[in-house]
Amino acid sequence: MDVNDIIRPENMVYAKTPILTDTVMHYCPGCPHGTVHKVIAEVIEEMGIQDKTIGISPVGCAVLAYNYIDIDWEQAAHGRAPALATATKRLNPDKYVFTYQGDGDLASIGTAEVMHACNRGENIVVIFINNAIYGMTGGQMAPTTLLGQKTATTPYGRDAKLNGYPLKITELIAQLEGTCYVTRQSAHNPAAVRKLKKAVRKAFENSMMDKGTSFVEVVSTCNSGWKLSPVQANKWMEENMFPFYQLGDLKDR
Amino acid sequence: MAVKGAIVVDTDKCKGCGVCAANCPTQTIALSKQVNGKGYNFAYMENPDNCTGCTNCATVCPDAVITVYRVKI
Amino acid sequence: MAEKILMKGNEAIAHGAIRCGADGYFGYPITPQSEVMETLMEEKPWETTGMVVLQAESETSSINMVYGGATTGKKVMTSSSSLGISLMAEGLSYLAGAELPCVVVNVMRGGPGLGTIQPGQADYFQAVKGGGHGDYKMIVLAPASAQDMYDFVGLGFDLAFKYRIPAMILSDGVIGQMMEKVELGEMKPRRTAEEIREQCPWALTGKTSDRNRNIITSLALDPNVQERTNIRLQEKYKAIQENEVRYTTYMVEDAEYLFVAYGSMSRICEAAVDQAREAGYKVGLLRPVTLFPYPEKQICDLVPQLKGILTVEMSAGQMVEDVRLAVNGKVPVEFFGRNGGIVPSPDEVYEAFVKLFNK
Numbered sequence: 114m115d116v117n118d119i120i121r122p123e124n125m126v127y128a129k130t131p132i133l134t135d136t137v138m139h140y141c142p143g144c145p146h147g148t149v150h151k152v153i154a155e156v157i158e159e160m161g162i163q164d165k166t167i168g169i170s171p172v173g174c175a176v177l178a179y180n181y182i183d184i185d186w187e188q189a190a191h192g193r194a195p196a197l198a199t200a201t202k203r204l205n206p207d208k209y210v211f212t213y214q215g216d217g218d219l220a221s222i223g224t225a226e227v228m229h230a231c232n233r234g235e236n237i238v239v240i241f242i243n244n245a246i247y248g249m250t251g252g253q254m255a256p257t258t259l260l261g262q263k264t265a266t267t268p269y270g271r272d273a274k275l276n277g278y279p280l281k282i283t284e285l286i287a288q289l290e291g292t293c294y295v296t297r298q299s300a301h302n303p304a305a306v307r308k309l310k311k312a313v314r315k316a317f318e319n320s321m322m323d324k325g326t327s328f329v330e331v332v333s334t335c336n337s338g339w340k341l342s343p344v345q346a347n348k349w350m351e352e353n354m355f356p357f358y359q360l361g362d363l364k365d366r
Numbered sequence: 367m368a369v370k371g372a373i374v375v376d377t378d379k380c381k382g383c384g385v386c387a388a389n390c391p392t393q394t395i396a397l398s399k400q401v402n403g404k405g406y407n408f409a410y411m412e413n414p415d416n417c418t419g420c421t422n423c424a425t426v427c428p429d430a431v432i433t434v435y436r437v438k439i
Numbered sequence: 440m441a442e443k444i445l446m447k448g449n450e451a452i453a454h455g456a457i458r459c460g461a462d463g464y465f466g467y468p469i470t471p472q473s474e475v476m477e478t479l480m481e482e483k484p485w486e487t488t489g490m491v492v493l494q495a496e497s498e499t500s501s502i503n504m505v506y507g508g509a510t511t512g513k514k515v516m517t518s519s520s521s522l523g524i525s526l527m528a529e530g531l532s533y534l535a536g537a538e539l540p541c542v543v544v545n546v547m548r549g550g551p552g553l554g555t556i557q558p559g560q561a562d563y564f565q566a567v568k569g570g571g572h573g574d575y576k577m578i579v580l581a582p583a584s585a586q587d588m589y590d591f592v593g594l595g596f597d598l599a600f601k602y603r604i605p606a607m608i609l610s611d612g613v614i615g616q617m618m619e620k621v622e623l624g625e626m627k628p629r630r631t632a633e634e635i636r637e638q639c640p641w642a643l644t645g646k647t648s649d650r651n652r653n654i655i656t657s658l659a660l661d662p663n664v665q666e667r668t669n670i671r672l673q674e675k676y677k678a679i680q681e682n683e684v685r686y687t688t689y690m691v692e693d694a695e696y697l698f699v700a701y702g703s704m705s706r707i708c709e710a711a712v713d714q715a716r717e718a719g720y721k722v723g724l725l726r727p728v729t730l731f732p733y734p735e736k737q738i739c740d741l742v743p744q745l746k747g748i749l750t751v752e753m754s755a756g757q758m759v760e761d762v763r764l765a766v767n768g769k770v771p772v773e774f775f776g777r778n779g780g781i782v783p784s785p786d787e788v789y790e791a792f793v794k795l796f797n798k
Contacts, residue, residue: 116414119372119435126371127421127434138429142406143383147428164645169507170656179654185643187510188656189503190533196500197507201643203491204463204513208645226503229496302389303422343383 132158136180143343145333146175148300149242149309153211154182156314166209167201169194171223173215174248192223195230198237202320209317211238217247220256220282227286234291234325238316241283241328243358244335252338256280259357264338279357283330287363293324295364299332299355301347315365324366332358368439371419375409376431382406386423386432392416395423442623448588448614451621452518452544453478455592456490460627461542462513463491465504467523470556471612472546475518488629498523502530502543509539510655512635512642514596518544520612521562522553524570531605532571535672536657538641540599542592543577544608546615549753549780557780558612560702563757566609567731574669576676578606578683579730581701585619593624600638602679609730611753613703613782676731685728686737690716694723696796697741699762700751701727703782708751710785715792722792730758735765745770747796751788752776 132154140146157166163184170178172191179186189197194212202210219227219241227239246264247253253266257279261270271279287295294316298309309331316327332354336346373395380402386409387395396412409432411417419436446454452475456464466476476494484490491508495501501517508515519527524545534541545566549559562570566579578598580591588610595606636644646652659665689709691697696715700708705726715722725741727734738748748770750759759774766772775791777783792798 114370114437114439116372116411119370119419119437120374121435124435124437125433126419126436127424127432129430129433133430137379140428142381142428143385144428147430148426151428151430164647167511167643167645176658179652179656183646183652185646185653186655187507187643188537188654188658189506190529193499193503193506193530196495196503197510199493199500200463200465200491200504200506200508200515201511203493204508204515205511208511225496226500229500301385301426303420303425306425343385344388347385347388 130154130158132163132183134181134183138181139177140174141337143336143346145300145331146242148306149240149331150178150181152300152306152310152313153240156310156317157182157184160314160317162209165207166211167205169197169201169210169212171212171214171218173218175213175215175242178213192218193226194218194223195226195235195237195239199230199233199235202235202237209238209320211240213240214242215248216243216245216255216257220280224282228289231286231326231328232289232291236320236323237326238320239326239328240313241330242333243330244333244338245354246335246338248335248338252335256282259353281358283328283363286328292326292328292364293366294319294327296362297330297332297358297360299350299360301334301350332360369418369436370439371417371434371436372414373411373417373423373435374433377402377408379429379431380406380408381429382408383428385426385428389422389426391420391422392418443620444623445618446585446621447474447616447618448582448585448610449474449546449616450478451585451589452592453482454621454623455589456516457482457484457488458624458626459593459596460488460514460629461490461516461592461596462629463508463515464517465493465495465501465508465515466517467495467498467501467519469520469523471548471558471615472518472520472544475544490629498526499530502527505541505543506530506534506539509534509541510643512639512644516542516544516592518546520546521548521550521559524562524565528571531577532573532575533657534605535575535577536573537655538603539605539655540596540603541605542595542599542608543605544610547609547611549778555780556612558703558753558782559778559780560611560704560753561755561757561778562609563730563752563754566607567733575672576731578602578604578679580606580608581728581730582608582610582614583702583705583726584614585617585621588614589621589623593627598683602675604675609702611703680732683729684732684734684737686734687726687728689724691723691725691741693721695721695744695746696792697745697748698722698724698751699727699738699748699758700724701730701758704751704753707783707785708788711788711792714785714789720798733761733765735761738762738765742766742769748772749792749795750774751783753782754778
């Protein structure tokens with residue numbers, strides 16, 4: 114059978130969702146930000162909630178997320194996205210409100226905002242991209258950088274005495290009464306992406322059920338920051354990140 | 367029932383990260399020796415006969431540049 | 440007959456918010472303004488008007504909640520005092536950069552640092568010259584009574600939405616804490632979702648098929664874009680300067696000397712004017728009601744009849760710089776102030792006038 118006989122509209126089984134814009138993403142080749150954006154966009158399309166969703170982009174590589182998902186967006190000061198989301202949702206309870214934050218944004222400068230938003234049980238979704246590094250500023254240590262991991266500010270590897278320990282903030286978040294769903298996912302292979310999509314959908318659905326905050330961590334790579342190829346970075350993540358940041362649901366009620 | 371698939375890569379937007387090729391269960395995809403306008407070795411069907419249209423490549427593609435087609439034969 | 444109720448200036452802020460149709464208040468306790476949130480919590484407006492009231496975990500969060508609410512075209516506000524406003528500096532710059540309307544109340548205390556809980560006016564520079572980073576301004580209203588506190592919430596929102604700019608009510612511990620009769624205006628209903636869609640096409644109301652997505656951001660990676668934005672902001676500030684100056688005067692018609700004072704100090708100075716007049720000196724008072732836009736032209740217009748100006752503030756001398764800029768050396772401008780939480784008496788102001796102008 115000729116390829117041209119297969120490539121026909123009626124045979125199409127997967128195409129880019131129209132909720133993703135046609136703008137080429139500024140992310141590095143292989144960066145999972147794109148995959149997670151796509152997953153969120155697909156969930157928005159499948160739930161039919163484009164006109165009811167407000168996204169909040171952080172400071173970090175994903176600051177320009179508003180260029181890629183075709184919904185209304187607000188751009189937050191560094192770490193403050195959960196504070197923005199709190200007010201946006203409380204004033205607009207009919208909207209699906211989500212923050213999209215990296216590890217520096219959420220687990221370092223924005224620790225107070227995310228903890229308190231989750232503790233109040235805001236009916237929002239928090240998407241947390243944990244790649245254990247500051248990508249945008251050039252690969253410095255993040256709160257989630259692993260012990261021994263080399264970054265621009267831990268050139269000899271993260272040393273607990275000098276730099277403290279990697280922060281499992283998702284475990285802390287799961288302890289808070291205000292959260293209803295806390296899960297740790299990844300996006301490095303097809304099965305992981307499909308599971309992530311289910312998690313994101315559940316989180317969005319929760320936000321309309323007055324159950325509290327849904328928190329989805331995505332253990333991710335930063336191949337540029339890690340100085341590996343995209344495929345090598347995925348392997349490094351499986352071998353080094355997953356044993357410490359174990360995948361799965363931490364809380365679901 | 368057998369299936370046959372094919373993919374179309376938006377080669378202008380592909381960044382040649384290779385995540386699709388690494389996740390292709392049938393070794394259909396490879397990175398081209400040619401480069402696109404941005405200098406990336408874009409993905410293409412090196413072995414089109416192998417493709418089953420499983421959508422794994424498109425699912426993991428960070429830039430959503432792969433469209434997948436499938437027919438039952 | 441309009442209702443008149445005895446209340447603190449801080450309580451008037453709360454009632455002004457509810458009655459002008461505010462959608463949300465986000466705050467953090469700090470003396471001397473905690474009665475604002477306490478009153479709101481006691482009034483429970485969420486049961487009547489639907490207004491949201493929330494105690495945040497910090498001033499940093501409350502100003503960012505204001506940002507998050509303002510993006511959706513809602514009338515949102517916060518209040519704090521001096522050091523709390525310092526914590527909000529980043530958020531205020533973001534609000535100005537993203538051109539979001541909101542009302543921020545600063546009930547000033549004496550600083551710097553933790554300072555004192557007694558009243559001060561030493562945040563003038565911070566409010567008027569931009570306490571955060573970048574070339575930005577806020578509309579700054581200076582209330583001198585509990586009634587002003589009440590009225591300026593609604594006025595602040597009107598101006599903030601007219602120009603898409605944060606409006607600050609720059610009050611102080613005297614005005615916040617003193618009790619006066621306040622005439623409550625009519626209840627204005629909160630705007631409906633349809634009204635917001637119509638009046639604020641920029642607001643995040645949900646991307647529908649009939650419009651492009653709305654993005655609220657202050658980011659411009661391209662410096663050309665940023666400069667264009669800044670030029671547009673400056674044009675907006677110019678329009679505000681031309682159209683929105685507010686001030687009051689007292690006994691200026693034949694005045695040879697002018698007191699310039701705002702907020703609680705304008706009331707002290709009014710008493711000092713009376714004292715000076717009794718002693719035979721032709722003294723008047725100009726009270727700027729808007730600190731940005733500043734009534735520079737209005738002060739300048741009085742120069743031909745003046746022999747001198749005395750600026751009085753509860754600071755080491757901040758607004759006096761704007762008075763000097765306004766008159767540009769054409770008439771001597773002197774300063775008298777107490778600070779660190781000390782409120783000068785009319786006697787002190789009068790004596791300073793006599794001494795500084797060799798009477």
